[in-house]
Amino acid sequence: MNIFKTTKNSNPIKETINLNMMFLRYSWIILRLIIKYFSLILLVALVLFLTKKYVDYSSTVYLIFIIPILSLLILINLIVIYTRDYLKYKKKKGNFRTSNIVILTLFAISVLHFSVNYYMENKSVYLSANLNESNTKLFLYSDKTFKIAKYWNHGGDNILGKYELKNNILTLKKDDLEKISNFEITHRYNIFSKDRIITTDKKGFKNLIFD
The missing domain is CATH 2.40.128 (Lipocalin)
Incomplete structure (x- = not known):
């Protein structure tokens, strides 16, 4: 009587294919997220860069025209992002979770940025x-x-x-x-x-x- 139980060996080729498919799937998801939020993140980063007061910086009166234009573009981006999310949500193919996380993160960074600016501009x-x-x-x-x-x-x-x-x-x-x-x-x-x-x-x- 054979006291040893035989186990079924896994297929290494199949496992490799599954891993590659998983990698491609997550890569595609990350690429989609980058494409979706790239312009928004870029615009916010540009506003933060142009308004920084806590490292060496240059200022110009033209910022009173540049910042409102960038702010308008950010607003348009937000409308587009949430409109797309709403249409997907309506079709039960998506939700607002990722957009909320990205936008809340950008908002928190912006609040911190302008708080430090305020401190730098109002020091004794x-x-x-x-x-x-x-x-x-x-x-x-x-x-x-x-x-x-x-x-x-x-x-x-x-x-x-x-x-x-x-x-x-x-x-x-x-x-x-x-x-x-x-x-x-x-x-x-x-x-x-x-x-x-x-x-x-x-x-x-x-x-x-x-x-």
């Missing part, structure tokens, strides 16, 4: 000064961060970083600061509060005057 200013005979301003904030704002006709460039103030010696901690600021601002200054002036010993760089 410890000291502000103008570069002599220039449209460049230096802002020192109470949280030990700084902003260098260079204004031009239709906007401006903004450089962000951290600073250290010890014994009236100001050190701006920013890699390649001189190059980024077009050699208008250097790393080390002396602050003379009574004279309301910030001076530097480095040749080729001008002093700053308190506002």
Whole structure:
């Protein structure tokens, strides 16, 4: 009497085919999702990029025209996405779950983005000064961060970083600061509060005057 039970061996070719079919199926699903939400994600990312205030950025008055146009395109995308979902839902071939997850995620990221922007724009200013005979301003904030704002006709460039103030010696901690600021601002200054002036010993760089 044979005490060993025989087991039926699986077919490796069949398993490979099944795995390939599963891979193709999920790849197709992911591709469809990318196609469906790509333009929406791209538009939201573009708005966030153009409105960022927490890293070095440039601003322009033309944003008052660009942002509304992008917002309108985002709204159109939302209408198209939910219209398609509704038609599929009506035919019992889909639901709103994926769209809700994607849109709620984008909304949460946007809320976080604009909350950080609001904080950056409303920080307590410890000291502000103008570069002599220039449209460049230096802002020192109470949280030990700084902003260098260079204004031009239709906007401006903004450089962000951290600073250290010890014994009236100001050190701006920013890699390649001189190059980024077009050699208008250097790393080390002396602050003379009574004279309301910030001076530097480095040749080729001008002093700053308190506002």
